[in-house]
Amino acid sequence: MNDAAGVARAVREALGRLAGEPAGGLAARFTAPLVTAIVAEAADDGWLAPALDEVSRALERVGVPRGRQFVLLGSSASEGASASPVGARAQAVRLRESLSLTAFAHDPAV
Numbered sequence: 001m002n003d004a005a006g007v008a009r010a011v012r013e014a015l016g017r018l019a020g021e022p023a024g025g026l027a028a029r030f031t032a033p034l035v036t037a038i039v040a041e042a043a044d045d046g047w048l049a050p051a052l053d054e055v056s057r058a059l060e061r062v063g064v065p066r067g068r069q070f071v072l073l074g075s076s077a078s079e080g081a082s083a084s085p086v087g088a089r090a091q092a093v094r095l096r097e098s099l100s101l102t103a104f105a106h107d108p109a110v
C-alpha cells in the first residue's frame with residue numbers, strides 16, 4: 001500500500017477498531033489534553049505523512065489539540081539515507097510544512 005489515500009484509510013480503520021476494545025479506544029487513553037508525543041520511524045516512502053495526519057486527527061477528536069502533539073522521528077544510519085539523521089531532519093521539516101504538526105528528528109549519535 002503506497003498511495004496516500006489507502007494509507008490514510010488503513011490507519012483510520014485501525015484507529016476505529018480501538019473503539020471496540022475493552023479499554024474504550026483513544027478517548028479512554030487520552031483523558032486530558034496533555035502534550036502527546038507520536039514516535040515514528042523517519043521513513044520517506046509516501047505513507048508517513050498520511051498515517052501521521054490520521055493519528056493526529058484522531059487525537060484531536062478525543063480532545064488532544066494539534067498544538068499539544070508533536071512527532072519524534074527515529075532514525076538509524078544503518079537503515080539507508082532516508083532514515084539517516086540528516087534524512088530524518090529533512091522529513092521533520094516536510095511534516096511541519098505539510099501537516100502543521102511540530103516534528104523533531106532524533107539523532108541516535110547524540
